[in-house]
Amino acid sequence: MLGEESTSADYWEKCGQAALRHGVKHIIIMGAHWSALNDEIQVSMNPNPGKDPIGGVHPRWYKDYKLIPDLPMGEHVIQLLRDSGFNAKPNKSCVWIHDIYTLIIRMFPGGNMPPTTVLSTNARYDPHFHMRMGMALRSLRSRPDVLLMGTGGAVHNLYRNVWGPIVKYNDNFAQEVPPANWALNFRQEFEDAVMKNSGPALRRAVVSLMKLPDFRDAHATDDHFIAACFCAGLVGHEDDVGAPVEFGAETWELGNMCNDQYTFGSWEAFPVAC
């Protein structure tokens, strides 16, 4: 999912091109790999962000892509978060990590990325805290030039991936046996939470996923789940009851890791958050 072609990567490009067609000028994104300690949230305010290298992927794929940070929007996001009581701080030296820039490169392969604001998570990984972060930024959905995103994974446990085939075939999509039942079960719970709920029920369903018996098998650490709570906060208001959601693509890799792509809202009726 980092450098390879996949149906998910195709979907990201489709979303990116739709965003450009619809006049998106700002992206705001929460990833999985950057977290702040204690009660802090950090916002990328590095005017010239570098890229954290990706293991196993040749740098030629990403090293020359020019990342464009959105410092004015970053200031605005910090203020919105502070207005909602969060301890939000600028970070002027952070590098961007592959969960952010591989998505950006896939979405905008021509190098024409909209200026982007990267949000950290909080390392306590409280689902309600991250849901409230989404609520704090929800007003930005009324702006047609803003696209809000969260990245992580529906099932993401590096300890329980099947690593043999990538060594044997140099192919992380090689699937010698089906995914394990715990992975399939949690993936289905995730889909049901997202696709069968809207409005406040969506928020409840998504944060409740962390309480399921299969959660700790599906996520050995909470980092790749928590942006889903941020997205639920963005799109789980009373006004969002009945709002459309699209299950755009699914890519399994390394045996038990499930990467699902959802888009909430539509370009026609609602501002969109991927």
Ligand SMILES: [Fe+2]
């Ligand atoms: Fe990751």
